[in-house]
Amino acid sequence: MRTSSILLALALSLPILGLILAALLGQPSPIASDGIVAERTLTHLWNYVLTDYIVTTILLCLGVGIGVFVLGVGNAWLVANYQFPGKAIFEWALILPLAVPAYVMAYLFVDFLQHAGPVQTMLRENLGLSWALPDPRSLGGAIWTFSMCLYPYVYLVARTSFLDRSARFMEVAETLGYTSVQAFMKLVLPMARPAIFTGIALALMEVLADFGAVSYFGLQTFATGIFKAWLSFGDRSAAVHLSLMLLSFVLIVFYWERHNRARQRYALTNTNTRPAIPKRLVGPHALYAFLFCALTLFFAFVLPMAVLFDLLSEQGLEADPRYWGWLKNSLSLSAFTAILAVLCALFLAYAARLTQSKTLQGVNRLLTVGYALPGAVLGVGILSLLGLLDIAWLMSVSVGILVYAYLIRFLSAGLQSIETGLTRITPAMDGTAALLGAKPLEMIWRIHLPLLRRSVLTALLFVFVDVMKELPATLLLRPFNLDTLAVATYQLAADERLAELALPALSIVLVGLLPVILLSRAIAQKR
Amino acid sequence: MQGICSGFTSSIKKVSLIFGLGFAISALPSHAAEPNTVLNLYSARHYQTDESLYANFTKSTGIKINRIEADDNALLERLNSEGAKSPADVILLVDAARLWRAQVNGMFKPIQSKVLDQRIPANLRAKADADGTTWFGFSTRARIIVYNKDRIKPGDVNTYEKLADPINKGKVCTRSGSHPYMLSLVGALIERDGTAATEKWAKGMVANMARAPKGGDTDQIRAVASGECAVALTNSYYLARLMRSTKPEDIVVVAKVGHIWPNQNAGGVHINISGGGVAKNAPNPQAAVKFLEYLASDAAQIYFADGNNEWPVVASVRVDNPALKALGPYQVEKVSIAAIGRNQVAAQRILDQAGYR
Numbered sequence: 001m002r003t004s005s006i007l008l009a010l011a012l013s014l015p016i017l018g019l020i021l022a023a024l025l026g027q028p029s030p031i032a033s034d035g036i037v038a039e040r041t042l043t044h045l046w047n048y049v050l051t052d053y054i055v056t057t058i059l060l061c062l063g064v065g066i067g068v069f070v071l072g073v074g075n076a077w078l079v080a081n082y083q084f085p086g087k088a089i090f091e092w093a094l095i096l097p098l099a100v101p102a103y104v105m106a107y108l109f110v111d112f113l114q115h116a117g118p119v120q121t122m123l124r125e126n127l128g129l130s131w132a133l134p135d136p137r138s139l140g141g142a143i144w145t146f147s148m149c150l151y152p153y154v155y156l157v158a159r160t161s162f163l164d165r166s167a168r169f170m171e172v173a174e175t176l177g178y179t180s181v182q183a184f185m186k187l188v189l190p191m192a193r194p195a196i197f198t199g200i201a202l203a204l205m206e207v208l209a210d211f212g213a214v215s216y217f218g219l220q221t222f223a224t225g226i227f228k229a230w231l232s233f234g235d236r237s238a239a240v241h242l243s244l245m246l247l248s249f250v251l252i253v254f255y256w257e258r259h260n261r262a263r264q265r266y267a268l269t270n271t272n273t274r275p276a277i278p279k280r281l282v283g284p285h286a287l288y289a290f291l292f293c294a295l296t297l298f299f300a301f302v303l304p305m306a307v308l309f310d311l312l313s314e315q316g317l318e319a320d321p322r323y324w325g326w327l328k329n330s331l332s333l334s335a336f337t338a339i340l341a342v343l344c345a346l347f348l349a350y351a352a353r354l355t356q357s358k359t360l361q362g363v364n365r366l367l368t369v370g371y372a373l374p375g376a377v378l379g380v381g382i383l384s385l386l387g388l389l390d391i392a393w394l395m396s397v398s399v400g401i402l403v404y405a406y407l408i409r410f411l412s413a414g415l416q417s418i419e420t421g422l423t424r425i426t427p428a429m430d431g432t433a434a435l436l437g438a439k440p441l442e443m444i445w446r447i448h449l450p451l452l453r454r455s456v457l458t459a460l461l462f463v464f465v466d467v468m469k470e471l472p473a474t475l476l477l478r479p480f481n482l483d484t485l486a487v488a489t490y491q492l493a494a495d496e497r498l499a500e501l502a503l504p505a506l507s508i509v510l511v512g513l514l515p516v517i518l519l520s521r522a523i524a525q526k527r
Numbered sequence: 528m529q530g531i532c533s534g535f536t537s538s539i540k541k542v543s544l545i546f547g548l549g550f551a552i553s554a555l556p557s558h559a560a561e562p563n564t565v566l567n568l569y570s571a572r573h574y575q576t577d578e579s580l581y582a583n584f585t586k587s588t589g590i591k592i593n594r595i596e597a598d599d600n601a602l603l604e605r606l607n608s609e610g611a612k613s614p615a616d617v618i619l620l621v622d623a624a625r626l627w628r629a630q631v632n633g634m635f636k637p638i639q640s641k642v643l644d645q646r647i648p649a650n651l652r653a654k655a656d657a658d659g660t661t662w663f664g665f666s667t668r669a670r671i672i673v674y675n676k677d678r679i680k681p682g683d684v685n686t687y688e689k690l691a692d693p694i695n696k697g698k699v700c701t702r703s704g705s706h707p708y709m710l711s712l713v714g715a716l717i718e719r720d721g722t723a724a725t726e727k728w729a730k731g732m733v734a735n736m737a738r739a740p741k742g743g744d745t746d747q748i749r750a751v752a753s754g755e756c757a758v759a760l761t762n763s764y765y766l767a768r769l770m771r772s773t774k775p776e777d778i779v780v781v782a783k784v785g786h787i788w789p790n791q792n793a794g795g796v797h798i799n800i801s802g803g804g805v806a807k808n809a810p811n812p813q814a815a816v817k818f819l820e821y822l823a824s825d826a827a828q829i830y831f832a833d834g835n836n837e838w839p840v841v842a843s844v845r846v847d848n849p850a851l852k853a854l855g856p857y858q859v860e861k862v863s864i865a866a867i868g869r870n871q872v873a874a875q876r877i878l879d880q881a882g883y884r
Contacts, residue, residue, distance in 0.1 A: 048879040116746070116753035116780075124753075132755070137741045215703070218741025220884060224705075231600050232705055232875040234628070314774070322578075380604060387608035395605070396567070396595075396614045476601045480567065480593035480614075491596060494573040496745040496765060 002360065005351035008344060009363040012370070012408050015381035016247070022384045023240040041229050041238035050225055057221040060142060060214075061204050067147025068203045071296055072154025073196060077184065078289045080162035081170065083280040090293040092521055097300040098152040098461075099512030101469040102206070104489065104505045105149050106213040108307045110136045111498055142217040146207055148300040153462075154199035157420065160454055161192040164424065194423065197257055198416045202462075205372035205412075208246060212471060212490070222246055223374050236380065243377045250372040254365060305509070311502035320503070322483065327507060330468055330484040333399065334511075337406045338414075338464040344407065345414035345459060349422055350444075364419070368412035375472030378409060382477060396479050405473040410466045414459035421455025422448075465512045485511070563814040565591045569606065570619040571599040572801060576834030583830075584821050590814050599625040599707070606634055611808050616815040619665075619803035622707040624714060626653075626662050626802055627868025635661035635804035638816055646823045646841045650863075651800060662804035665822045666837035669763040669857065670712050670797045672787040673748050678757040679785075686790045687716060687797070690758065691731025699735040700747050700756035704878035708744075708762060708799065713878060714870035715797045715862045722873065729881035740884050745769070752780040762799075767836035767850035788857040795860040801837065 078084070079091050113119055113136040123129045134140065169191070173183030189196075211223045222242070230239035281289055348367070352360040370378070382405055386392035395401045425448060433443045449456070471486045478487070485504045492501040568581075573596060581592050595602070599620045606613055618634065620626050629635060630653055637659035643652070644660070651664035674684050683694055690699050702709060717725045737756040747759035748766060766786055769777050788796050803822075805815040821827055828839035832846040839846060846852075 044876060044879065048882075110742075114746075114750075115755035116749035121753065135738065216742075218703070218739055218884070228705055228875070232710060233872055236604075376601075379601075383604055383608035387610065390610060390612065392605070392609040393612040393614060395609070475597040476605060478595065480595055483596075487596075491573045492575065494598075495575060496743045497575065500575065 001351055002355050002357060005348055005360060006363060008348065009367055012344075012367055012411065015378060015385050015405075015408060016370075016373075018385035018388065019240050019243060019377070019381040021388070022381070023237055023244060041233045041235040042241060044233075045225055045229060045238070045242075049220070049228070053220050053222050053225045056139065056219055057208070059139060060146075060219065060221060061207060063139070063143030064146045064150065064207050065200055065204055067143060068151040068154045068200055069196070071147060071151035071300075072199060073158050073189075075151075075293055075296055076155045076158035076162055078293060080159050081278055082289060083278045084286040084289040086290050086294065087278075090297065092517060093297055093301070094155055094293065095152045095516050096297075096513060097149055098156075098465055099468075099509045099516050100149055100301070100304060101471075101486065101489075101505075101508060102146060102149045102210060103212040103216065103471070103493070104308075104508065105145050105304055106142075106216045107493065107498060107501065107505075108304045108311075109141060109145050110216065111311075112136075112307050113141075137216070137218045139217075139219060142214065142219055145213065145217075146203075146210075148304075150203035150206060151296070151300070153202045154196060156458055156461075157195040157199040157417070158192055160458065161195040161420075162188065194261060195420050197261075198420055201254070201257075202371065202413060202416065205250065208250070208372050209374045211374055211376065226374060226377060230376075230380070239377065239380070243373065247369050247372060250369050251366075254368065258365070308502055308506050308509070311499050312506060315499040315502055320488075320500075322488070323503065323507075326483055326485045326488045326504060327511070329482055330486070330508070331511060333403070333406075333484065334464045334467040337403050337410070337467045338460045340403065341407055341411050341414045341463040342418070342456060342459050344411055345418045346456070348411075348415060349418045352419075353422055364415060368415060370408045371410070371412040373409065375405075375409060375470060375474075376476060378405060379473045379476035382473075395477055399479055399482065402474065402477045402479070405477055406463075406467050406470060409470070409473065410463045413462035413466060417455050417459040417462060418452065421452045425451050461515055464515050468508055468512050563590070563811045565593060566811055566814040566818050567614045567616045567809075568592055568594045568619065568818070569602045569615045569617070569806070570594060570596050570803075571602055571621050571625075572596070572619050573598075573621075574835045576830070580822075580827060580830045580834070583826065584818060588814075588817060588821070590817070592818075603629055603632070603634060606806065607632075613806060613808050614810060615806040616809040616811045617803055617818055618806050619801070621799075621801045622711055623800050623864040624707065624711050624868040624871045626664075626800070627865055628871075630661045630804075631868070634807055636807045636809060636812070637661050638805050638812075638819075640816055640820060642820045643823055648840060648842070651802070651840050653804075660804075662802055663819060663823070664800035664802035664840050665828075666801050666831035666835070666839060667798045668801070668837050669788070669859075670708065670760055670799065671763050671766065671854075672758060672789050673751050673761055673766060673784045674758040674787065675751050675754065675756070676783060676785050678754070681785060681787055684758045685787050686793050687712070688720070688728060688790075688793075690760075691728045691735060693731070693734070695735045695758065697735065698737055698757035699732060700737050700750055700759040701732070701740050702743060702747060702760075703740045704883040705875065709760075709878070710871050710874045711799050711867050712760070712797050713874035714867040715860060717870045717873060717877070718862045718866045719794050719860070722877070725874075726877050726881065729877050729883050733882050748784060749780055752783040763838075763854060764836040767848070767854060770850040770853060771836070771848075786854065788855070790860070791858050795858045797862075798859050800840075800864070 075090070075094050079087060079094070111117055113133060115132055115135070120133055123133075169187050170180065170183055173187055174180075178186065208221075209223065211227060214221050214223060226239050226242045226246070229235050229242055348360075348364055352364050382401065383392065386394070386401070429447060430443065433447055438446070469486055471490055474484055474487055475490065478484075485508045488504040489501050489508065492504070581594070584590065585592055597605075599622060602618065602620075603625070606615055606618070609615070618629065620629065637656065639659040643663050644655075647663050651667070653661040653663075672684055672690070674681065679698070683692075684690060689695070704710075713725065713729070716728065720728070738750075742750070744761040744765040747756065747761050748769060750756045751759050770781050772778070790796060803819065805812060805819065809815045823841060825841070825844055828841045828844040829846065831837045832839050832844070832848050832851060836848060836850055838851065
């Protein structure tokens with residue numbers, strides 16, 4: 001068990017090793033024009049641009065971190081604990097923005113609000129206003145867009161965690177004379193901290209790895225530096241050095257959080273949770289709660305969809321003959337990868353739990369950084385690896401390599417969710433089950449799975465939607481004639497055909513919505 | 528605990544066996560076709576209008592095309608890792624510097640084709656050696672200047688150099704300095720004006736920016752029309768596409784902007800090319816040559832002009848595209864493509880040092 005899980009983990013870290021090798025060997029890239037050494041590229045970048053890139057990255061992460069925390073935790077808290085008008089809809093509808101890729105949200109946001117866009121043109125021409133709105137292609141615009149796209153990560157995990165615990169805690173807290181705000185701050189939030197951190201970490205890793213949306217906003221982040229080194233200077237080795245810097249940073253943050261958390265262990269001692277009875281809000285409080293959820297939903301989902309439908313109506317529904325192929329490819333790739341990723345995640349999480357091995361826990365930590373790896377860099381890592389083994393021709397005839405890349409990038413989304421779920425199953429339960437003679441599979445089937453159901457569904461959902469939206473690795477590693485909806489969207493954007501992009505972009509959203517709705521309803525049902 | 532582990536492991540083994548088998552089956556190559564009945568194309572052209580170009584080739588030759596479209600660098604990285612076993616037959620790229628780099632890195636196989644040598648002008652293909660020619664240009668696009676008719680006197684912006692002149696302070700827009708189209712232009716300017724002058728030019732451009740560089744070429748044209756910028760650089764085919772559009776908002780944009788062929792008496796307009804060659808390890812070399820010759824045929828050349836508003840490279844081709852006609856004739860720069868390719872890194876350094884984002 002130990003060996004096989006270490007082997008699996010190793011198989012998934014190979015490309016990162018390939019990257020490190022490439023960096024050490026200083027492999028020149030085929031796009032290099034003269035034998036520039038990495039050091040010179042790095043020095044140049046450091047002297048002229050890297051500081052700016054790092055500052056922008058930090059500001060962007062801070063902004064998005066606060067944004068997803070406020071939107072995710074705020075909405076989750078309201079929906080998990082209170083009864084107010086519209087709650088039944090908000091409960092699942094607030095997850096919907098998860099299906100909108102950040103780059104699509106960026107196109108729509110900018111197109112709608114830019115100086116030459118419909119809103120500002122109307123203000124100028126119909127109202128004669130001479131002042132301009134702030135430029136949507138800016139740091140503020142990016143923070144807004146990413147927060148709207150990514151808060152569901154936090155919302156999902158926070159809500160699961162609030163639903164599991166908060167009701168009883170709130171009751172206990174009230175008998176101790178806490179106000180509900182105090183109880184939330186002192187009890188519930190610290191209890192949900194691991195889950196909330198996981199959600200924020202997922203969101204920020206997505207921001208760190210993003211290149212498409214960021215460059216559309218005209219921002220220059222650390223990922224810009226990686227791409228500049230690779231594409232403009234043709235210096236793959238410098239790009240790899242920068243990628244490894246980014247990964248180390250992510251690892252340090254993770255380690256620091258774990259270390260802090262290690263001193264605060266919680267496990268529920270009593271698991272016969274009865275469904276909590278949400279408090280009914282009345283008067284202005286009900287209105288505030290409604291407004292908070294409704295505005296989030298409006299800006300994050302309803303408005304972007306309206307703009308997308310508007311683009312679509314402008315374009316007319318001339319479905320591209322290739323459209324059904326894109327749809328089929330996207331669906332099958334996403335479903336297959338999601339199932340595979342969750343199986344791997346379950347296996348790795350259980351291996352770490354059952355063997356109680358520090359090594360395995362460390363390995364699982366390591367695997368989660370894949371998410372912060374820009375897809376293109378991961379792609380180059382895989383290419384280096386395949387090149388070394390001389391099996392790169394596999395890419396053209398099989399989707400296997402592409403699925404492998406997805407697994408490396410998105411396993412962490414599944415693993416985090418399942419690990420968080422497992423922390424809620426106490427070791428004592430396993431002991432009791434074993435004493436009562438439960439066979440291991442029986443124990444997993446009859447005790448763990450029912451308790452883990454939400455986490456497994458959440459994991460499936462994350463991976464499915466992520467694969468649906470993934471772009472750079474897909475572009476680099478896909479076999480012949482296999483275009484996905486995301487690829488089609490990208491090609492049309494590269495060709496600067498925004499209106500034609502509406503159909504594939506909308507399809508990504510709609511296809512992503514199906515599992516989001518199904519799963520979120522399943523999650524919402526009481527066990 | 529041990530019992531739990533072993534039981535669990537055996538079931539996991541079964542599951543992984545099933546998946547392993549599935550993976551292996553999906554990785555089996557589809558039964559190899561007869562050589563030269565298929566053509567594997569790696570293309571960096573991202574134009575929707577190319578679809579019928581490929582369909583027509585298959586219709587007339589019976590050769591099926593397998594395609595992977597991605598950006599130039601992704602394709603070159605991929606070819607590199609595939610090495611001798613690469614399935615690619617033809618590589619199409621959309622930037623002169625990239626074509627040159629691919630040639631220098633030995634990605635192309637030199638070929639000898641009377642048809643291509645005859646139809647494609649010598650300055651739009653690689654220099655031939657004893658083995659033949661590595662790559663050929665099939666269409667060209669020019670980097671032109673668009674300006675807002677209400678805010679700009681055309682005489683103030685009729686060369687690339689004048690865009691950096693203090694008279695245009697706060698008026699200029701371009702896309703990001705890291706974009707290949709910009710790097711190729713700056714590479715050409717280094718060749719034309721020298722490094723010191725180009726450094727000064729880049730600083731002047733940064734001082735003249737109406738806004739930080741952002742967006743694509745169409746965005747620059749729209750921003751000029753809306754008044755956010757007064758003058759901008761764009762590829763010719765984006766302007767031609769707007770000129771041919773029937774959408775009301777596009778018609779409004781075109782009415783507000785004028786265009787200029789830069790440097791008509793000062794070195795000519797900077798052009799970029801889209802072209803390609805046979806991949807070094809092509810498994811279907813005859814089909815590959817046949818495809819390149821098809822791209823130089825009248826029918827395909829007219830496609831480039833009609834579909835994507837690019838200029839054909841074959842002089843004898845009669846183009847019937849109102850937008851291209853309206854853009855008029857022009858004088859082209861004499862800079863060699865190799866020089867543009869060689870200067871790419873220097874161009875990026877100069878732009879970074881000037882704070883050109």
